[in-house]
Amino acid sequence: MGPEAPLMAAEDIWKQYGGKWVLRGASLRVGKKELVFILGPNGAGKTTLLRIMAGLTRPTRGRVTIECGKPPRECVGYVGHSPLLYPEMTVEENLRFYASLHGWEDYRPGDNIAWETLGLERVRGKRVSQLSYGWRKRADLARALISSPSLLLLDEPFTGLDEEASQRLVDMLQELGREGIAVVMAAPRPDDEYTGLASRVLRLVEGRLIGVGGETS
Amino acid sequence: MRLARTLYMLVWKDFLLDYRNPLNLTVLGVFSLAAGVAVGLVYRSSLWPAPSLISAALPLGMVFLAIYTVHASFLREADAGTLDGLRLTPLDPGLLMVSKALYSTLLILASSLLLTLSALFFSGVPQVYLGGLVAWLGASSLFLGAVASLASSMLVYSGARGSLAPALLLVFFAPFINTAAPSLVDVLAGHSPSPGSFLGLLGLGLGFLALGVGLSRFLVE
Numbered sequence: 001m002g003p004e005a006p007l008m009a010a011e012d013i014w015k016q017y018g019g020k021w022v023l024r025g026a027s028l029r030v031g032k033k034e035l036v037f038i039l040g041p042n043g044a045g046k047t048t049l050l051r052i053m054a055g056l057t058r059p060t061r062g063r064v065t066i067e068c069g070k071p072p073r074e075c076v077g078y079v080g081h082s083p084l085l086y087p088e089m090t091v092e093e094n095l096r097f098y099a100s101l102h103g104w105e106d107y108r109p110g111d112n113i114a115w116e117t118l119g120l121e122r123v124r125g126k127r128v129s130q131l132s133y134g135w136r137k138r139a140d141l142a143r144a145l146i147s148s149p150s151l152l153l154l155d156e157p158f159t160g161l162d163e164e165a166s167q168r169l170v171d172m173l174q175e176l177g178r179e180g181i182a183v184v185m186a187a188p189r190p191d192d193e194y195t196g197l198a199s200r201v202l203r204l205v206e207g208r209l210i211g212v213g214g215e216t217s
Numbered sequence: 218m219r220l221a222r223t224l225y226m227l228v229w230k231d232f233l234l235d236y237r238n239p240l241n242l243t244v245l246g247v248f249s250l251a252a253g254v255a256v257g258l259v260y261r262s263s264l265w266p267a268p269s270l271i272s273a274a275l276p277l278g279m280v281f282l283a284i285y286t287v288h289a290s291f292l293r294e295a296d297a298g299t300l301d302g303l304r305l306t307p308l309d310p311g312l313l314m315v316s317k318a319l320y321s322t323l324l325i326l327a328s329s330l331l332l333t334l335s336a337l338f339f340s341g342v343p344q345v346y347l348g349g350l351v352a353w354l355g356a357s358s359l360f361l362g363a364v365a366s367l368a369s370s371m372l373v374y375s376g377a378r379g380s381l382a383p384a385l386l387l388v389f390f391a392p393f394i395n396t397a398a399p400s401l402v403d404v405l406a407g408h409s410p411s412p413g414s415f416l417g418l419l420g421l422g423l424g425f426l427a428l429g430v431g432l433s434r435f436l437v438e
Contacts, residue, residue: 084302088237101306
Protein backbone atom coordinates (compact mmCIF):
# COMPACT_ATOMS: atom_id res chain seq x y z
CA MET A 1 0.00 0.00 0.00
CA GLY A 2 1.22 3.51 -0.78
CA PRO A 3 1.44 6.34 1.73
CA GLU A 4 -1.57 8.53 2.60
CA ALA A 5 -0.53 11.66 0.71
CA PRO A 6 1.14 10.42 -2.46
CA LEU A 7 3.52 12.50 -4.50
CA MET A 8 2.30 10.77 -7.62
CA ALA A 9 -0.81 8.69 -8.13
CA ALA A 10 -1.43 6.72 -11.32
CA GLU A 11 -4.97 5.41 -11.13
CA ASP A 12 -6.42 2.62 -13.25
CA ILE A 13 -4.18 3.23 -16.25
CA TRP A 14 -5.19 1.52 -19.49
CA LYS A 15 -3.29 1.87 -22.74
CA GLN A 16 -4.03 0.37 -26.11
CA TYR A 17 -1.65 0.23 -29.09
CA GLY A 18 -2.98 -0.96 -32.41
CA GLY A 19 -5.83 -2.94 -30.89
CA LYS A 20 -3.64 -4.57 -28.22
CA TRP A 21 -3.99 -3.62 -24.57
CA VAL A 22 -0.55 -3.03 -23.11
CA LEU A 23 -1.77 -1.74 -19.74
CA ARG A 24 -4.96 -3.01 -18.13
CA GLY A 25 -5.75 -0.97 -15.10
CA ALA A 26 -2.27 -0.46 -13.64
CA SER A 27 -2.31 1.65 -10.48
CA LEU A 28 0.57 3.03 -8.48
CA ARG A 29 0.94 5.56 -5.67
CA VAL A 30 4.39 6.86 -4.88
CA GLY A 31 5.18 8.78 -1.71
CA LYS A 32 8.04 11.15 -0.95
CA LYS A 33 11.49 9.55 -0.67
CA GLU A 34 10.22 6.19 -1.92
CA LEU A 35 12.25 4.05 -4.30
CA VAL A 36 9.94 1.77 -6.25
CA PHE A 37 11.16 -0.97 -8.56
CA ILE A 38 8.92 -2.16 -11.40
CA LEU A 39 9.94 -5.49 -12.87
CA GLY A 40 8.64 -7.03 -16.05
CA PRO A 41 9.89 -8.75 -19.19
CA ASN A 42 10.45 -6.89 -22.45
CA GLY A 43 7.14 -5.75 -23.91
CA ALA A 44 5.33 -5.90 -20.57
CA GLY A 45 4.49 -2.17 -20.75
CA LYS A 46 7.07 -0.74 -18.32
CA THR A 47 8.22 1.97 -20.72
CA THR A 48 4.64 2.88 -21.60
CA LEU A 49 3.72 3.17 -17.93
CA LEU A 50 6.73 5.36 -17.14
CA ARG A 51 6.04 7.58 -20.17
CA ILE A 52 2.45 7.99 -19.04
CA MET A 53 3.63 8.95 -15.55
CA ALA A 54 6.06 11.45 -17.12
CA GLY A 55 3.26 12.99 -19.20
CA LEU A 56 4.85 11.97 -22.51
CA THR A 57 2.12 9.50 -23.51
CA ARG A 58 -1.62 9.85 -22.99
CA PRO A 59 -3.34 6.86 -21.39
CA THR A 60 -6.37 5.44 -23.16
CA ARG A 61 -8.11 5.42 -19.77
CA GLY A 62 -7.14 6.46 -16.25
CA ARG A 63 -5.24 9.43 -14.93
CA VAL A 64 -2.02 10.51 -13.30
CA THR A 65 -1.88 13.20 -10.63
CA ILE A 66 1.30 14.73 -9.28
CA GLU A 67 1.49 17.03 -6.27
CA CYS A 68 4.81 18.58 -5.38
CA GLY A 69 3.92 22.24 -4.99
CA LYS A 70 5.30 23.10 -8.44
CA PRO A 71 3.90 22.71 -11.97
CA PRO A 72 3.84 18.96 -12.85
CA ARG A 73 6.58 19.33 -15.44
CA GLU A 74 8.90 20.72 -12.78
CA CYS A 75 8.07 17.79 -10.49
CA VAL A 76 9.16 14.93 -12.71
CA GLY A 77 12.51 13.93 -14.21
CA TYR A 78 12.52 11.17 -16.82
CA VAL A 79 15.30 9.06 -18.28
CA GLY A 80 14.26 6.67 -21.02
CA HIS A 81 16.08 4.09 -23.13
CA SER A 82 17.46 6.72 -25.52
CA PRO A 83 19.10 9.81 -24.06
CA LEU A 84 17.14 12.98 -24.83
CA LEU A 85 20.30 14.96 -25.57
CA TYR A 86 21.38 16.69 -28.78
CA PRO A 87 24.26 14.63 -30.25
CA GLU A 88 25.89 17.63 -31.94
CA MET A 89 26.12 19.61 -28.70
CA THR A 90 28.53 19.05 -25.82
CA VAL A 91 27.37 17.72 -22.48
CA GLU A 92 27.71 21.17 -20.94
CA GLU A 93 25.86 22.88 -23.82
CA ASN A 94 23.02 20.39 -23.53
CA LEU A 95 22.66 20.95 -19.81
CA ARG A 96 22.84 24.73 -20.16
CA PHE A 97 20.26 24.62 -22.96
CA TYR A 98 17.79 22.55 -20.99
CA ALA A 99 18.46 24.62 -17.88
CA SER A 100 17.59 27.79 -19.81
CA LEU A 101 14.22 26.24 -20.74
CA HIS A 102 13.64 25.65 -17.03
CA GLY A 103 14.40 29.32 -16.39
CA TRP A 104 17.95 28.90 -15.08
CA GLU A 105 19.93 31.71 -16.73
CA ASP A 106 23.15 31.33 -14.74
CA TYR A 107 23.18 27.55 -14.59
CA ARG A 108 26.44 25.84 -13.61
CA PRO A 109 26.63 22.11 -14.41
CA GLY A 110 28.60 21.57 -11.21
CA ASP A 111 25.47 22.45 -9.23
CA ASN A 112 23.75 19.34 -10.61
CA ILE A 113 23.46 16.55 -8.07
CA ALA A 114 24.59 14.03 -10.72
CA TRP A 115 27.61 15.99 -11.93
CA GLU A 116 30.13 14.88 -9.33
CA THR A 117 28.57 11.55 -8.39
CA LEU A 118 28.52 10.34 -11.99
CA GLY A 119 31.92 11.84 -12.86
CA LEU A 120 30.60 14.05 -15.64
CA GLU A 121 33.42 16.60 -15.36
CA ARG A 122 35.52 14.23 -17.51
CA VAL A 123 33.17 14.62 -20.49
CA ARG A 124 32.05 18.21 -19.92
CA GLY A 125 33.29 19.55 -23.27
CA LYS A 126 32.69 16.44 -25.35
CA ARG A 127 29.94 16.24 -27.90
CA VAL A 128 27.27 13.71 -26.98
CA SER A 129 27.79 11.95 -30.34
CA GLN A 130 31.37 11.16 -29.26
CA LEU A 131 30.32 9.50 -26.01
CA SER A 132 29.67 5.83 -25.34
CA TYR A 133 26.12 4.76 -24.50
CA GLY A 134 26.97 4.57 -20.81
CA TRP A 135 28.28 8.13 -20.69
CA ARG A 136 25.29 9.40 -22.66
CA LYS A 137 23.05 7.80 -20.10
CA ARG A 138 24.94 9.45 -17.24
CA ALA A 139 24.68 12.83 -18.95
CA ASP A 140 20.97 12.23 -19.55
CA LEU A 141 20.50 11.60 -15.84
CA ALA A 142 22.02 15.01 -15.17
CA ARG A 143 19.54 16.50 -17.67
CA ALA A 144 16.64 14.85 -15.88
CA LEU A 145 17.77 16.36 -12.58
CA ILE A 146 18.06 19.96 -13.83
CA SER A 147 14.61 20.93 -12.61
CA SER A 148 15.34 19.48 -9.13
CA PRO A 149 12.41 17.07 -9.54
CA SER A 150 10.60 15.49 -6.64
CA LEU A 151 10.08 12.29 -8.64
CA LEU A 152 12.62 10.65 -10.93
CA LEU A 153 11.46 8.03 -13.44
CA LEU A 154 14.21 5.74 -14.71
CA ASP A 155 13.63 3.23 -17.48
CA GLU A 156 16.17 0.41 -17.20
CA PRO A 157 18.90 2.76 -15.96
CA PHE A 158 21.51 0.04 -15.44
CA THR A 159 21.31 -1.26 -19.00
CA GLY A 160 24.52 -0.46 -20.88
CA LEU A 161 26.41 0.68 -17.78
CA ASP A 162 29.70 -0.91 -16.77
CA GLU A 163 30.44 -1.94 -13.19
CA GLU A 164 31.94 1.41 -12.18
CA ALA A 165 29.08 3.39 -13.70
CA SER A 166 26.52 1.11 -12.09
CA GLN A 167 28.14 1.64 -8.69
CA ARG A 168 28.11 5.41 -9.25
CA LEU A 169 24.43 5.20 -10.14
CA VAL A 170 23.72 3.25 -6.95
CA ASP A 171 25.60 5.96 -5.01
CA MET A 172 23.53 8.60 -6.73
CA LEU A 173 20.25 6.83 -5.98
CA GLN A 174 21.21 6.72 -2.31
CA GLU A 175 22.08 10.42 -2.44
CA LEU A 176 18.74 11.16 -4.11
CA GLY A 177 17.04 9.26 -1.28
CA ARG A 178 18.85 11.44 1.26
CA GLU A 179 17.72 14.53 -0.69
CA GLY A 180 14.13 13.31 -0.42
CA ILE A 181 13.63 12.57 -4.12
CA ALA A 182 11.33 9.66 -4.94
CA VAL A 183 12.43 7.26 -7.67
CA VAL A 184 10.47 4.83 -9.80
CA MET A 185 12.72 2.47 -11.71
CA ALA A 186 11.86 -0.15 -14.33
CA ALA A 187 13.98 -3.20 -15.01
CA PRO A 188 13.48 -6.42 -16.99
CA ARG A 189 14.64 -8.74 -14.20
CA PRO A 190 15.43 -8.63 -10.50
CA ASP A 191 19.01 -7.97 -9.46
CA ASP A 192 19.60 -8.31 -5.73
CA GLU A 193 22.27 -5.64 -5.77
CA TYR A 194 19.83 -3.01 -7.04
CA THR A 195 16.41 -4.23 -6.01
CA GLY A 196 17.77 -4.31 -2.46
CA LEU A 197 17.73 -0.51 -2.58
CA ALA A 198 14.01 -0.42 -3.19
CA SER A 199 11.36 0.34 -0.63
CA ARG A 200 8.86 -1.57 -2.80
CA VAL A 201 9.21 -4.05 -5.65
CA LEU A 202 6.31 -4.54 -8.07
CA ARG A 203 5.81 -6.72 -11.09
CA LEU A 204 3.98 -5.69 -14.24
CA VAL A 205 1.95 -8.74 -15.16
CA GLU A 206 -0.62 -8.70 -17.97
CA GLY A 207 -0.83 -4.93 -17.81
CA ARG A 208 -1.35 -4.71 -14.04
CA LEU A 209 1.04 -3.98 -11.22
CA ILE A 210 1.33 -6.77 -8.65
CA GLY A 211 3.24 -6.50 -5.38
CA VAL A 212 5.95 -9.09 -4.81
CA GLY A 213 3.82 -10.54 -2.06
CA GLY A 214 1.07 -11.17 -4.61
CA GLU A 215 -1.28 -8.30 -3.69
CA THR A 216 -2.35 -5.77 -6.33
CA SER A 217 -0.65 -2.44 -5.83
CA MET B 218 12.57 39.33 -21.69
CA ARG B 219 12.53 35.71 -20.56
CA LEU B 220 10.42 34.84 -23.61
CA ALA B 221 12.89 36.54 -25.96
CA ARG B 222 15.82 34.73 -24.36
CA THR B 223 14.09 31.35 -24.65
CA LEU B 224 13.28 32.07 -28.29
CA TYR B 225 16.89 33.02 -28.91
CA MET B 226 18.14 29.82 -27.22
CA LEU B 227 15.83 27.66 -29.34
CA VAL B 228 16.87 29.28 -32.64
CA TRP B 229 20.54 29.26 -31.62
CA LYS B 230 20.29 25.55 -30.79
CA ASP B 231 18.82 24.75 -34.22
CA PHE B 232 21.57 26.73 -35.91
CA LEU B 233 24.25 24.99 -33.82
CA LEU B 234 22.90 21.57 -34.81
CA ASP B 235 23.07 22.51 -38.51
CA TYR B 236 26.45 24.17 -38.17
CA ARG B 237 28.03 21.12 -36.53
CA ASN B 238 26.34 18.64 -38.84
CA PRO B 239 26.36 20.78 -41.96
CA LEU B 240 24.70 18.41 -44.43
CA ASN B 241 21.47 20.44 -44.38
CA LEU B 242 23.20 23.78 -44.88
CA THR B 243 25.48 22.39 -47.60
CA VAL B 244 22.58 20.91 -49.55
CA LEU B 245 20.57 24.13 -49.29
CA GLY B 246 23.56 26.25 -50.32
CA VAL B 247 24.61 24.07 -53.24
CA PHE B 248 21.03 23.81 -54.51
CA SER B 249 20.48 27.58 -54.27
CA LEU B 250 23.74 28.41 -56.00
CA ALA B 251 23.29 25.80 -58.74
CA ALA B 252 19.69 26.87 -59.37
CA GLY B 253 20.68 30.54 -59.49
CA VAL B 254 23.56 29.95 -61.89
CA ALA B 255 21.41 27.70 -64.10
CA VAL B 256 18.60 30.26 -64.32
CA GLY B 257 21.07 33.06 -65.08
CA LEU B 258 22.88 31.12 -67.80
CA VAL B 259 19.64 29.89 -69.38
CA TYR B 260 18.47 33.50 -69.63
CA ARG B 261 21.65 34.52 -71.46
CA SER B 262 21.12 31.85 -74.11
CA SER B 263 17.37 32.27 -74.56
CA LEU B 264 14.85 34.79 -75.77
CA TRP B 265 12.89 34.74 -72.51
CA PRO B 266 12.81 38.01 -70.62
CA ALA B 267 14.69 37.61 -67.33
CA PRO B 268 11.80 38.71 -65.10
CA SER B 269 9.57 35.96 -66.48
CA LEU B 270 12.22 33.30 -66.23
CA ILE B 271 13.31 34.19 -62.69
CA SER B 272 9.71 34.73 -61.60
CA ALA B 273 8.93 31.17 -62.60
CA ALA B 274 12.10 29.63 -61.18
CA LEU B 275 12.42 31.49 -57.87
CA PRO B 276 9.09 30.51 -56.25
CA LEU B 277 9.64 26.90 -57.29
CA GLY B 278 13.15 26.99 -55.86
CA MET B 279 11.83 28.49 -52.63
CA VAL B 280 9.14 25.84 -52.33
CA PHE B 281 11.85 23.18 -52.64
CA LEU B 282 13.87 24.94 -49.93
CA ALA B 283 10.78 25.02 -47.71
CA ILE B 284 10.14 21.30 -48.25
CA TYR B 285 13.70 20.68 -47.15
CA THR B 286 13.22 22.69 -43.97
CA VAL B 287 10.16 20.59 -43.08
CA HIS B 288 12.62 17.93 -41.97
CA ALA B 289 14.91 20.37 -40.16
CA SER B 290 11.94 21.47 -38.05
CA PHE B 291 9.89 19.21 -35.76
CA LEU B 292 10.58 15.98 -37.65
CA ARG B 293 14.29 16.09 -36.85
CA GLU B 294 13.56 16.58 -33.15
CA ALA B 295 10.99 13.80 -33.14
CA ASP B 296 13.24 11.32 -34.96
CA ALA B 297 16.15 12.08 -32.61
CA GLY B 298 13.88 11.77 -29.56
CA THR B 299 14.78 15.27 -28.37
CA LEU B 300 11.20 16.48 -28.85
CA ASP B 301 10.42 14.43 -25.73
CA GLY B 302 13.19 16.31 -23.94
CA LEU B 303 11.55 19.62 -24.86
CA ARG B 304 8.12 18.32 -23.83
CA LEU B 305 9.48 17.54 -20.38
CA THR B 306 10.36 21.21 -19.84
CA PRO B 307 7.90 24.03 -19.07
CA LEU B 308 8.46 25.35 -22.62
CA ASP B 309 5.27 26.72 -24.17
CA PRO B 310 4.51 24.72 -27.36
CA GLY B 311 3.44 27.95 -29.08
CA LEU B 312 6.87 29.44 -28.47
CA LEU B 313 8.47 26.27 -29.83
CA MET B 314 6.33 26.64 -32.97
CA VAL B 315 7.43 30.28 -33.35
CA SER B 316 11.09 29.31 -32.95
CA LYS B 317 10.82 26.59 -35.58
CA ALA B 318 9.04 28.95 -37.99
CA LEU B 319 11.64 31.66 -37.35
CA TYR B 320 14.57 29.33 -37.97
CA SER B 321 12.94 27.94 -41.15
CA THR B 322 12.27 31.52 -42.30
CA LEU B 323 15.92 32.46 -41.80
CA LEU B 324 17.15 29.35 -43.64
CA ILE B 325 14.79 29.95 -46.57
CA LEU B 326 15.61 33.67 -46.70
CA ALA B 327 19.38 33.09 -46.75
CA SER B 328 19.13 30.33 -49.38
CA SER B 329 16.73 32.24 -51.61
CA LEU B 330 18.91 35.37 -51.41
CA LEU B 331 21.81 33.26 -52.64
CA LEU B 332 19.64 31.83 -55.42
CA THR B 333 18.29 35.22 -56.50
CA LEU B 334 21.58 37.10 -56.41
CA SER B 335 23.42 34.42 -58.38
CA ALA B 336 20.59 34.30 -60.92
CA LEU B 337 20.65 38.08 -61.32
CA PHE B 338 24.43 38.15 -61.55
CA PHE B 339 24.64 35.50 -64.26
CA SER B 340 21.64 36.79 -66.20
CA GLY B 341 22.94 40.36 -66.29
CA VAL B 342 19.51 41.87 -65.64
CA PRO B 343 20.10 45.62 -65.84
CA GLN B 344 17.74 47.02 -63.22
CA VAL B 345 16.04 45.44 -60.27
CA TYR B 346 14.10 47.13 -57.51
CA LEU B 347 16.35 45.75 -54.78
CA GLY B 348 14.32 47.05 -51.82
CA GLY B 349 11.18 45.49 -53.26
CA LEU B 350 13.00 42.26 -53.98
CA VAL B 351 14.31 41.93 -50.41
CA ALA B 352 10.86 42.75 -49.02
CA TRP B 353 9.32 40.14 -51.31
CA LEU B 354 11.87 37.54 -50.26
CA GLY B 355 11.26 38.37 -46.59
CA ALA B 356 7.48 38.03 -46.85
CA SER B 357 7.77 34.86 -48.94
CA SER B 358 10.27 33.29 -46.53
CA LEU B 359 8.01 34.07 -43.57
CA PHE B 360 5.07 32.43 -45.32
CA LEU B 361 7.07 29.35 -46.30
CA GLY B 362 8.79 29.09 -42.91
CA ALA B 363 5.46 29.20 -41.08
CA VAL B 364 3.91 26.64 -43.42
CA ALA B 365 6.95 24.32 -43.25
CA SER B 366 6.89 24.31 -39.44
CA LEU B 367 3.15 23.71 -39.28
CA ALA B 368 3.41 20.86 -41.81
CA SER B 369 6.36 19.40 -39.91
CA SER B 370 4.48 19.41 -36.61
CA MET B 371 1.46 17.78 -38.25
CA LEU B 372 3.66 14.96 -39.56
CA VAL B 373 5.38 14.20 -36.25
CA TYR B 374 2.95 11.56 -35.01
CA SER B 375 1.75 10.41 -38.40
CA GLY B 376 2.36 6.82 -39.37
CA ALA B 377 1.79 7.71 -43.03
CA ARG B 378 4.25 10.52 -43.59
CA GLY B 379 5.04 9.34 -47.11
CA SER B 380 1.54 9.97 -48.41
CA LEU B 381 0.49 12.74 -46.04
CA ALA B 382 3.52 14.98 -46.63
CA PRO B 383 2.96 15.64 -50.37
CA ALA B 384 -0.76 16.26 -49.85
CA LEU B 385 -0.13 18.68 -46.99
CA LEU B 386 2.59 20.57 -48.82
CA LEU B 387 0.55 20.83 -52.00
CA VAL B 388 -2.40 22.36 -50.13
CA PHE B 389 -0.23 24.69 -48.04
CA PHE B 390 2.05 25.91 -50.83
CA ALA B 391 -0.66 26.50 -53.45
CA PRO B 392 -1.52 30.01 -52.16
CA PHE B 393 2.15 30.94 -52.31
CA ILE B 394 2.59 30.09 -55.98
CA ASN B 395 -0.67 31.86 -56.76
CA THR B 396 0.11 35.04 -54.82
CA ALA B 397 3.85 35.32 -55.02
CA ALA B 398 4.76 34.76 -58.64
CA PRO B 399 2.79 37.68 -60.17
CA SER B 400 4.19 40.24 -57.72
CA LEU B 401 7.72 38.97 -58.31
CA VAL B 402 7.44 39.84 -62.01
CA ASP B 403 6.82 43.48 -61.04
CA VAL B 404 9.80 43.58 -58.70
CA LEU B 405 12.19 42.04 -61.20
CA ALA B 406 10.99 44.44 -63.89
CA GLY B 407 12.11 47.34 -61.71
CA HIS B 408 8.69 48.25 -60.27
CA SER B 409 7.60 48.14 -56.67
CA PRO B 410 5.36 45.17 -55.86
CA SER B 411 1.66 45.88 -55.69
CA PRO B 412 0.77 46.53 -52.03
CA GLY B 413 -2.17 44.14 -52.25
CA SER B 414 -0.13 41.11 -53.24
CA PHE B 415 2.72 41.95 -50.86
CA LEU B 416 0.42 42.47 -47.89
CA GLY B 417 -1.55 39.38 -48.89
CA LEU B 418 1.62 37.29 -48.77
CA LEU B 419 2.66 38.77 -45.43
CA GLY B 420 -0.86 38.29 -44.01
CA LEU B 421 -0.97 34.68 -45.16
CA GLY B 422 2.41 34.04 -43.53
CA LEU B 423 1.33 35.57 -40.23
CA GLY B 424 -1.99 33.73 -40.49
CA PHE B 425 -0.29 30.35 -40.87
CA LEU B 426 2.05 31.22 -38.00
CA ALA B 427 -0.93 32.08 -35.79
CA LEU B 428 -2.64 28.84 -36.86
CA GLY B 429 0.50 26.89 -35.96
CA VAL B 430 0.72 28.55 -32.54
CA GLY B 431 -2.97 27.90 -31.92
CA LEU B 432 -2.69 24.22 -32.86
CA SER B 433 0.69 23.65 -31.21
CA ARG B 434 -0.85 22.48 -27.94
CA PHE B 435 -2.53 19.61 -29.81
CA LEU B 436 0.24 18.92 -32.31
CA VAL B 437 3.32 19.00 -30.10
CA GLU B 438 2.07 18.16 -26.62
